[in-house]
Amino acid sequence: MLYALLCYHDEDFVGSWSKEQDAAVMAKLAVVQEKLVKQGRLGPVARLLPTTAAATLRKEDPPLVIDGPYAETKEQLLGFYIVDCKNLDEALEVARELGQANPGGAYEIRPVGTFAPGGKLK
């Protein structure tokens, strides 16, 4: 069974870490990640850019683009895609196409800051 671990934290708080503090946390995480890679259990890992860089596509008819992250709490996170796009317009294009296939709800579009493809899963 594959599990997705979704990371939540107060980004204001994480954003106020010094570069050294940030690097120290990342180094500790890397140790755990390396172990999982060796065991053939780690898939892709992504650190997202801050929510200030996000936009949200509400899958209404017609779809509505809003600045900022998805802020509603009455819907739940059901899945995610990692897509390679030149810019936000292209990402929105993909989101609209997906939205036509599955209307309702929303896509939050967050640029990825760092991405590691992970190891081969056993």
Place this chain on the structure above:
Amino acid sequence: MTDTAWIDAALTSARPQAVGALLRYFRDLDTAEEAFQNACLRALKSWPQQGPPRDPAAWLIMVGRNAAIDEVRRGRRQEPLPADEAISDLDDAEAEIADRLDGSHYRDDILRLLFICCHKDLPATQQIALALRVVSGLTVKQVARAFLVSEAAMEQRITRAKGRVAQANVPFETPGAIERGERLTAVAAMIYLIFNEGYTASGETADLRKPLSEEAIRLARLLLRLFPSEPEIMGLTALLLLQHARAAARFDPDGALILLEDQDRSLWNQPMIAEGYALIDKAMRHRRSGPYQIQAAIAALHARAATPEDTDWTQIDLLYGALEVVQPSPIVTLNRAVAVSKARGPQAALDMIEPLAERLQSYFYFYGVRGALLMQLGRNDEARTSFDRAIALAHSSAEAAHIRMQIDRLMRDSAQARAKVGQ
């Protein structure tokens, strides 16, 4: 991370919201700051034992208010507050209380706190000092260090600024849309000032002042979270990120400035560039252009060029043209001339800057650019005169060293040219 490092970070990130809310209750900056200080002291005692509260800002607001309320006469009008019983059991109720207290005020509290720091009667340096002290929570010592003045002098400067602010009577009612927009513009300008205090530092002071740039980025992100649909705030944040991304490549080991085209681009911070690019990309979709967005777009074109030769100078020339329209200034034209020299040649650029000579006669960079253009045109004697003038006007040793490097290049080139002629 140790307990204290964790708590420090939590107190720093909660500070703007907490001090902003306390200011709204007490309508006095000193009282609000003191209340926050008291709450921090209690946090340092209680958090390591009881664990961090779910919402540190709400905890600090409640505890700070309680601590200060005894000392303050209840003469002035205050926000209605929940009964004390509701506050005593903070661990369970804090999130709910925070909503009740701040849900509708949060955004304007922080904006007001930032806005009172950029009162138009305060000189820029005092605005920055006040914001760093009050909003960012830097100690007077840290602010003094960044401004290269004594702690006593900075203490006095901040006290004086606070006095001015107290007399200014910034209204505490929720601002209307127009007023909010004006506050936002003033605050954005101040954040850019803070950034530049760090960015323009050089040599031995660069390390001392770099935290100013980082703090400005933190404030810009904070502002953008409050106003997520303002393209100029996206532009401002993008601009700061894209410029700061080059920080590690901007100075050589001796502290001398390294020009953009000579920088080691592998030292540029790629996640920061990606974030800046994502923001400017998002901002442009609004089709409401402004000076921060245009400058960020220019910075993005530089940041995205893998080598100096890949730079899209024609596009940069056009963007500077747009910037000249919204923010006419001889400095903008001078910067445009650099792009023009790459896109259309040195003569076109020189023609563009010659009319600026009078207005920029005491500006070091003008003579630096002029010298470089003359050099490219082979007018070496005139170039030399221009560079000499630039050195005389340079503000820092790094600026002077940079011009000297240009002169060295000039001497080398003309020596080579002479050698060629002699062959």
